[in-house]
Amino acid sequence: MALSRRLAIIAGGLGGLGSATGKILRSQGAWLALLYAPFEANRTKELLRKGYGKDFAPEEIRTYECDITSPSSVQSAFARYPQIWPRGMRPRQRRRSRAFSRRWKHLNTKLLGPMLCSQAFARLYLAVAKAAAPTAAPPGRIVSVSSQAAHVALWKHGAYCTSKAGLMGLTRNMASEWGPKGITANTVSPTVAWTELG
Ligand SMILES: NC(=O)c1ccc[n+]([C@@H]2O[C@H](COP(=O)([O-])OP(=O)(O)OC[C@H]3O[C@@H](n4cnc5c(N)ncnc54)[C@H](OP(=O)(O)O)[C@@H]3O)[C@@H](O)[C@H]2O)c1
Structure with a gap:
């Protein structure tokens, strides 16, 4: 078989x-x-x-x-799992937990952060727009900073690429849900800029 x-x-x-x-x-x-x-x-x-x-x-x-x-x-x-690791070989716990907290920081800051800020903005915008009715409120705009890393693989940047690709998924969703209510959502995808992070 x-x-x-x-x-x-x-x-x-x-x-x-x-x-x-x-x-x-x-x-x-x-x-x-x-x-x-x-x-x-x-x-x-x-x-x-x-x-x-x-x-x-x-x-x-x-x-x-x-x-x-x-x-x-x-x-x-x-x-x-029995015998899956060759004798004497085991994952190294300390290094892995440090790597996990670095990855978690990327996902938290670059995906959860924009999600929380966007939701808070949408709640605020929709409340203000409702209070302003019948006058039409000006459009609301969400612009999130994604990255080229959302579109291509960056060596050793798995969590970063994941967070930026996730941000694009989130943005498509926000655009579809909130567009009819007056909020547009877009991302920009810069290449490397020599900032602290870059
Ligand atoms: N630079 C590049 O090459 C590049 C390329 C593509 C996309 N981007 C994206 O562009 C955005 C800005 O990057 P940058 O290069 O300007 O980085 P940066 O110079 O490090 O600035 C990031 C800012 O975010 C703040 N920050 C970090 N964690 C935070 C938190 N939990 N709550 C609130 N603020 C927080 C930082 O504050 P502290 O300084 O106090 O930590 C800093 O002021 C990021 O999303 C990055 O992924 C950057």
């Missing part, structure tokens, strides 16, 4: 699309490591049976509780 001796690790592997995908991979011979969320812990057996039936050996499908938003939970789930 095409996937015999291959391991598929599926986050959300007990969910709808996860188990549908897992079933196909299984039918091609892959063994499965299914990560499920802590809040699914008391339904694991039921979901496993629903998604995969009963016709498999225990080593062919293993399940692991894993909160994919927690670095330590992800690390421990990956470390627990």
Whole structure:
């Protein structure tokens, strides 16, 4: 079979699309490591049976509780799969947690920050526009600073690229939801400028 001796690790592997995908991979011979969320812990057996039936050996499908938003939970789930790490090799915890906080800072500042500011602005604008009626309020404008990193891959800048691409998704949504209410939303994507950050 095409996937015999291959391991598929599926986050959300007990969910709808996860188990549908897992079933196909299984039918091609892959063994499965299914990560499920802590809040699914008391339904694991039921979901496993629903998604995969009963016709498999225990080593062919293993399940692991894993909160994919927690670095330590992800690390421990990956470390627990039998024999997946060569002897004596384990991820280095301290370096990884520092790297995580750097990534988290990018996502917080460059994605969550614009989201919070834009929402606060929209609430304010809509309240002011309502109070000004029947006189039409001037249009509201949201201009967020994205980056070339939203469009191309920047080496070793995964979290930064993610935050800027996410900002563009957010902007499309804001434009579509708030456009009819008088607020436009756009991004600009500068290249490198020699600021503190640059
Ligand atoms: N420079 C480039 O090459 C370049 C290229 C493309 C896109 N951009 C984007 O352009 C934007 C501005 O970048 P820049 O080069 O002007 O960077 P910058 O010189 O470092 O300025 C960023 C500003 O944001 C403030 N800031 C950081 N975290 C904050 C928080 N949690 N709450 C409030 N303010 C916060 C910083 O304050 P502190 O100084 O106190 O930290 C600083 O004043 C960023 O979104 C960046 O990703 C920059």
